[in-house]
Amino acid sequence: MKTLFLIALASAWNRRLTLALSALSIALAVVLLIAVTRVRDAAQTSFAQAVAGVDLVAGPQGSPVQLLLHAVFHLGEATDTMRWQSYQTLAADPLVAWSIPLTLGDSHRGFPVLGTTPAFFRHLRYGLQQPLSFSSGEPFNGLFEAVVGAEVAARLGYRTGDMITLRHGSAHLDGHHDDHDHGAEHADMPFRIVGILLPTGTPVDRTVHVSLASLEAIHLNWQGGMPLPGLAISPQLATKFNLTPKTLDAVLIGLHQRTDVFRVQRQIADFTGEALMAILPGLAMDELWQLVGSVERSLQGVAWLVAGAGLAGMAAVILAGLGERRRELAILRSVGAGPRHLVTLLMLEGLTLTAAGLLTGLALVEGASYLFGPWISARLGLDLSTSAFNAAEFRLVASVFATGLLASLLPAWRASRMSLADGLVPRL
Amino acid sequence: MRLVDTVIHIRDLRFTWPASHAPCLALPTLDVRRGERLFMHGESGAGKSTLLNLIGGVMLPDSGNIEILGQSLTALSASARDRFRGDHAGFIFQQFNLIPYLSVIGNVLLPCRFSVERTRRTGGSPLAEARRLLDILDLDPRLADRPAASLSVGQQQRVSAARALIGRPELILADEPTSALDPRRQAAFIELLMKEVAASGGTLLFVSHDQRLATLFDRSVELRTP
Numbered sequence: 001m002k003t004l005f006l007i008a009l010a011s012a013w014n015r016r017l018t019l020a021l022s023a024l025s026i027a028l029a030v031v032l033l034i035a036v037t038r039v040r041d042a043a044q045t046s047f048a049q050a051v052a053g054v055d056l057v058a059g060p061q062g063s064p065v066q067l068l069l070h071a072v073f074h075l076g077e078a079t080d081t082m083r084w085q086s087y088q089t090l091a092a093d094p095l096v097a098w099s100i101p102l103t104l105g106d107s108h109r110g111f112p113v114l115g116t117t118p119a120f121f122r123h124l125r126y127g128l129q130q131p132l133s134f135s136s137g138e139p140f141n142g143l144f145e146a147v148v149g150a151e152v153a154a155r156l157g158y159r160t161g162d163m164i165t166l167r168h169g170s171a172h173l174d175g176h177h178d179d180h181d182h183g184a185e186h187a188d189m190p191f192r193i194v195g196i197l198l199p200t201g202t203p204v205d206r207t208v209h210v211s212l213a214s215l216e217a218i219h220l221n222w223q224g225g226m227p228l229p230g231l232a233i234s235p236q237l238a239t240k241f242n243l244t245p246k247t248l249d250a251v252l253i254g255l256h257q258r259t260d261v262f263r264v265q266r267q268i269a270d271f272t273g274e275a276l277m278a279i280l281p282g283l284a285m286d287e288l289w290q291l292v293g294s295v296e297r298s299l300q301g302v303a304w305l306v307a308g309a310g311l312a313g314m315a316a317v318i319l320a321g322l323g324e325r326r327r328e329l330a331i332l333r334s335v336g337a338g339p340r341h342l343v344t345l346l347m348l349e350g351l352t353l354t355a356a357g358l359l360t361g362l363a364l365v366e367g368a369s370y371l372f373g374p375w376i377s378a379r380l381g382l383d384l385s386t387s388a389f390n391a392a393e394f395r396l397v398a399s400v401f402a403t404g405l406l407a408s409l410l411p412a413w414r415a416s417r418m419s420l421a422d423g424l425v426p427r428l
Numbered sequence: 429m430r431l432v433d434t435v436i437h438i439r440d441l442r443f444t445w446p447a448s449h450a451p452c453l454a455l456p457t458l459d460v461r462r463g464e465r466l467f468m469h470g471e472s473g474a475g476k477s478t479l480l481n482l483i484g485g486v487m488l489p490d491s492g493n494i495e496i497l498g499q500s501l502t503a504l505s506a507s508a509r510d511r512f513r514g515d516h517a518g519f520i521f522q523q524f525n526l527i528p529y530l531s532v533i534g535n536v537l538l539p540c541r542f543s544v545e546r547t548r549r550t551g552g553s554p555l556a557e558a559r560r561l562l563d564i565l566d567l568d569p570r571l572a573d574r575p576a577a578s579l580s581v582g583q584q585q586r587v588s589a590a591r592a593l594i595g596r597p598e599l600i601l602a603d604e605p606t607s608a609l610d611p612r613r614q615a616a617f618i619e620l621l622m623k624e625v626a627a628s629g630g631t632l633l634f635v636s637h638d639q640r641l642a643t644l645f646d647r648s649v650e651l652r653t654p
Binding site for chain 2: 007
């Protein structure tokens, strides 16, 4: 066995360029396979982590996934709103421990603006029940104060004390703005940044948080999405108005007892006055994930096809090599090697190649997530380190190895047949 | 005592390739005694290579009897035949005899890697024996660690002779080993080979289509196209 291994090694070294390319193609396939799996896991975790600790999301009746997308990920438009009075009734329920009202609709340089209350910073949890914390400053307290997420601050270079203005209309994913189509700047009422949050890997990082009253104030002189001409209201004047909002987009609810969740959900569904619903974020998240899941599954399918192509390529390289190695194999047979030795020799070659490809691929993945992990975490909010080499990846690697084993069987079988048919004496 | 003195014993040997109708080898009788240096000539297509495959136990005959050192090859399993070949036979081919990516010494040592018996017969040190053989076959010791592919054809043939001789196998089978050499070097190579086969107590079966070489041998037989 040791002899065969040394011969296989020397022979492989002799053909190192072709074999290295073949191992590289396996390595790239492994990178793709693992990257798809890791990004999927990280996305799933980041999805789930976004609403840790929220027992119910309440809002106007409609599609649960849409409510979730809007309330948690600040995506899409609100189809309907709920009344402020309804929120107050909900918040006063003795089963409800805390509640966070949410209003969306404005944006700041591509980032969504969330109108809420300071309770947001007290009660929202992310990841493993971690509270939000500030890298500098504190929660907003009065009018025209804003708290920005870590990514907003990093991307736009904001520090506490900086002044920003909000834009009417929601953020668009491409970050492209057109003044004619998407509303105008609330330039008359600038906001001061009073706090910057630490990164969470959740949509909070990409959000500008202001009080509900501030949102009311900047829309005092607006109607139907446009400022009323000739009616300018200064920030000082705005404080004189009643700034209690009339409507809300959604409410995040935490209960004293998690076991009451279905009871409260039913209460909200049976709410008299207007049609409301409450969703369990975990369930809605699963539903959402099933939508995203089909994309992930097709990506995984493509990754497996690439892996298959890599291994087939390896088998082809070894098979093509058999032609020129006929003499080599005949010489080995003449000194006493049997067909099983040749099978072992070629299997060793195939398996060493597969193993080399696998290890290179793993090293590339680990190296890339070490080098680019912080960047990906900051830019995309995906924490790739949470899914370091685990049982699922081990199964993946094992199945690639098993496929490599199958792929090397073909050249091995050919070699054992060929050396018999060709005999000891190499023909020209 | 036939078992001891007869190295090759063949009766009514026939072999047909699976794809063809006509037999490609028909050999009624062949006996080779221990220490004999036999020249076998035949046209191409007479089955010389097939005969070497049969004697080496790589293939089995359709019919007939073939015994090497008293052992009937048809009675052995495939892996036992492989081991038997490794233990008792050394091969020298026409050309491209060496594994190009192994060193010269690595090529000479190959049979010892597969055969315990031949390692034993080197007297415990295959490496020393390989160097001794290379020296006797007139190869510069400095070539020993060079890759085999860097040698001239004549040097390569002497290296393959050393590989065939290491561990003193009873039977040396040479298949046109001199056809790639020029005539002057052919005779020198054959003489060197015969001397070393004699020194190791082996038997030489030399196959060639070049009948002029026959005079150098004890005996000559012709292999006829069936």
